[in-house]
Structure formats: C-alpha cells, structure tokens
Amino acid sequence: MPEGPDTNERAVSLLKRAPDLRAIDTAAAIAPKALEALGPQKDFAPNAPFSLFVPAHQELAVQEAANLMEIANKDGLDAVLQHAEMLADTTSTELAQWALMIFITHHPEGQKLPIPSLEERIPESVKPSSPTPAAPAALEALGASGSEAALDWYREDAQTNAHHERWHVVYPWAGVPNPANPSQRTLKDRQGELFMYMHEQMLARYDCERLCAGLSAPTARLDNFNDPIPEGYKPLLRGYDNREPNADFADSGAPVPELPTWLSNLFGDSGKKNATLKKPNGTTVAANADLLGDSIEANIGSVNDSRYGNAHNMGHVLIAFIPDPNSQDQFGGVMRDPRVAIRDPIFYRWHRQIDEINYQWQEKQDPQNFADAPKVTIRDAVSGTAGDGASPDIAVVQASKVTGDPQQFADTSFGGAKWDTVAADSAIATKTLKTTMKQRTIGGSTVQYLDHEDYFYFIRVNNDTNAELTVTLRIFLVPVEWADQRRQWIELDKFQQKLKAGRNVVARSSKLSVVAKKPATRPGDPVPPREPGADPNYCDCGWPYTLLLPRGTRAGKDFRLLVVATDWSIDKVEVEGKCGSMSFCGKKNVPYPDKRPMGYPFDRHWPAAIAKTILAQKNMAARDIKIQWT
C-alpha cells in the first residue's frame, strides 16, 4: 500500500490526543498465553487506566508495538497508523500512544515519523501544581505537602519529566520487539545496569537540590510498608489523583503482599561477597550490575520472576493506587505513569530503596584499585603540600569570556609560562558559576525552569610518557560536605582526549556534556539541524542541558569538581556523541559506549577516603567552586 502524504500528521495527531483514562480490560485485550505468562501478576490493577508499570499493560503496549512492526513490514506506515488509530478508538488512547512511540523509536520505518516533545504533545501533563510565582492562598496546599513543596519546581520540570518518559520508551521493561522478527523480544545492551545508573544519578541530583533548598538530605529510603507515608502530593493534573499526607499502604487498591519478600530476597541474595542470584531451576548465577538491575526493575532479563518478583514496577503501582478519599474516579496517582511520576517526592523515596539493593551489592565488591590508571598527572598543588579541592590544574571560565579558538585560548591562558600558576586564580577564570530561575509558557500555564551560564572547563594534564596517549576524562561534581559519599557524586561529562607527550591544556565546553540531551539547547532556542542519519526520536532521550548544574544557593554553595583520567584503550568511550545523552541513554543499536561499569569510579568503594585518594592518585584532581543562584 502506498504511503499517504499525511502519515506524519496522523502520527502527531494521535500522539496529541488527550488521555481518555479508559480502564483496560486486560483479560479481553491480551492473548491468553501472554496473560498466563505474567503469573500471579496478571490480575494486578485490573480496572485501572493504562499504566506502564502494570505488568499486563506494559505487556500489551509492547505486544501492540510488535503488531505495528509486523504491519509496517508488510503494509507500510499508512496501515500502521490505521491500526494505532483503531487501537486508540477501541481500547485506550494511552495504550495506542505508548505502542506507537515504542514502534517509532525502535523500528527503522518508524524512525520516519515524529514524536513531538512531551510539552507539545500533552501540555497539560507538564502543568505546575501551583501557579507561579505567587500562589493564591487557596492553592498553596497543592503540590507536595510540607517542606517538600520547596522542590516542586524541580520535580515538576517539564524537560526532566520528558526525559524520564522518553527513557522508558527507549528501554521498555517488557523488552523491545525485534523489527525483523517482531515476535522476538530483546533487551538493550546493559539495560538493567543503565536502569539502575540513570535513576541513581537522578537521586544524586535530587539530593543535591534538597541540600541547597535546606531540606533534610539525602532522601530517606521508603522501606517501611506498615507506617503511613508522611509525604503527600497533589498534582493538579486531570486524570491523576491526590495522595493525602499520612496515607496508608494498606488502603492501596493494588496490594502487593509479596513485595517485602521480593525485596528481602534481593537484598539477601545480593548483599554479600561473591553474591549469586538464584534461578528458578535451583541453580545460581554470579550477580553482576546488569543482572541485578534486570531482576530489580524487573525487566525480561530478570534471573527469577517468582523469587525476585517485579519489585520496582509493582512498588510504583502499589503507591499509585493508594486511594484519594476525595476522588470519584480513582485514576491512581502520578506514580502510575513515567510521564509524570517524578513530580511526586515519593518517587525519590521509592527509588532510594531500590537503589539501596544495588548499593549494598556494590559495597561487597573489592574496592577500586586504580592500577590501570594512565601515566598522566593532574596536579593537586603546584608545589608543597596539597589541600583538598585546590588543584592548580582545573579552572572554569564563562563561555562569554572564551574568545577565538578554545584550544588556542586554553594554551594562551593556562599553558606556556603560566603552567605553574593556579589556573583558577587567573583573572579570566571564575570561582562562582551562576544559575537563575526563568519562566516560560506551556499550554497557557506559566512554568519555571532552572538555567545556568554556559562555561568551559580548562584542565591541565601532563602526559608522563614520551608518546601520544589517549585518555578518557571524566568530570564529576559533589557538594563539598558529601565529598566522601561516593553515590552523591553527579556525573557532568566524559570524553575522549588525545594527549601529546608532556604538557596539555584541555578545553571542554559545558554544551558538549554527555549527560545532557544533545544538541544542548534551551527552551525556545531554534532547533538545530540534525546530523545526517541521526534518529531524532532517539536523540530526544537525555538530561535537560539547563539542569546540568544544581541550582546552588543565594549565598553561593561550595561544590567540588573532580577530573579523573582513565585509559581510553580500556574504556573506549565514544569519540563524540552528537545525539541524545550518551551517558543516560546509550547509543542506538550499538553497545553502551563505555566499557567500564556505569558510574565509574563511583560504582565501588574506594581504597581509602575519597578526598585522600584523589590526592594520592596522579590521574585525578579536584577543584572547589561555588554555585550561586542569582
């Protein structure tokens, strides 16, 4: 069948349909065999509106994505859209939208169709819970209850929610149908490990904002299902119920009595030296970051569905269906939907509990030994005794001050005769990075968002060999008071760097960060042309550039920048990603572009205190800097 000229418009108009919130009759919608395969989870939340965390719904969405692939392979995109529209009309708009987005993201034909950004598609889903800047008294009770309300601006950020939604489309936990043979499912490379790492970084960043906002931090684990949940959240979004403060798990309309057992099996089996995970047939397999992540989420790579259950996903639904006494509809709270789940403070508490399983496993591994460090020196002091966070070789310069070619600027400003000076003390460098809150309008609502000035890192690295050397430079940030807590370090960037023998000054723009969605843009910027061949829908997965830095405080908060050089011939970090977030989303259809464990070197405990180790290791150095909210 020839493709109509309007397939793009039809896809966009389907993806823009407002959620219809129809309950999904899974028994009718799903093939009996697939339903049986879900085991005891098949009856979970039987009459709920579509939720990507409900096993039968996720299964249905991926099955329908596979159907769309079959149809595309035989009959082309017109027929694909016809099926998706029929699905939306007869079953559920949200189901059809997720299936279509998974199809578009993972099928070569689908790539021709656009997925507009979340705020273009469903502007109502990024509406803030409280109008800004000053909320009328009657609305002050919306958003999070109590002190958590201070972070509504962060949790409700439109682009961060869009990132989280897109991540779960790129990495569906029921697997990705193989476009050439859609009845087959595969997991993406290191999917379980990335699930853990991406969410762990979201936690580290959230904790940082909590600290800056004066809240108790880090976020406490949600590990007690007997006591009420102190945090409430009122999203003020159509189709999502409120949760009052001090709501009880016991009231949930989707009880998961097995959850404590799944968690204790996960903690118990993984939290020891030489840990193994138990397979259904009684044999064991050595635990590793990927299998553990697979089993925790759980995705189709789980080692044992019945022993480890579906802890992370079912926790989402358990919490989501704690009823709202004032709602007649009982649609469930935001926790049922990755499009809006991170708005709720409970998201972070639940993920802290999930992350703790991985953290405890990591703690039982041998410490890092850094024996494979490349022969380079980033100094801790020009001479004499070094203090923490005082490296002379790391400086930050506002982008507006970097004139001409950045490499030439680097050599002139920090190389040559200036090599033995403290780079951060130079008149051109800044000791404070500034952030600011901005406003814009989405679908008639005023939303706030954080932004920061563009900047460059300048890093002096001495190549101690007499030949060219290729290293990976990894840059991290932490509030100074947490410098010895490895999981609080935030990844800012990592990149391949060729070093000539002897002295090198490296220049790196903040806009190239591998964490940020690339190309790095701000809201309202014109969309830059795509690289030829780049898949725009895959490229849309990534952390918002404007949230690369934490907000800091009005007075200026002390942070520590860390630069670690590793041997590129071992890690083979991708040369230059021009699309999406290499670190949070990987690369399309190729292995994850860094062979080291995700989060390296903070994926294990260190041989000694972190600050002390930085001083002892020649391949790493740290520099303190303030971040000020202006």
Ligand SMILES: [Cu+2]
């Ligand atoms: Cu998630």
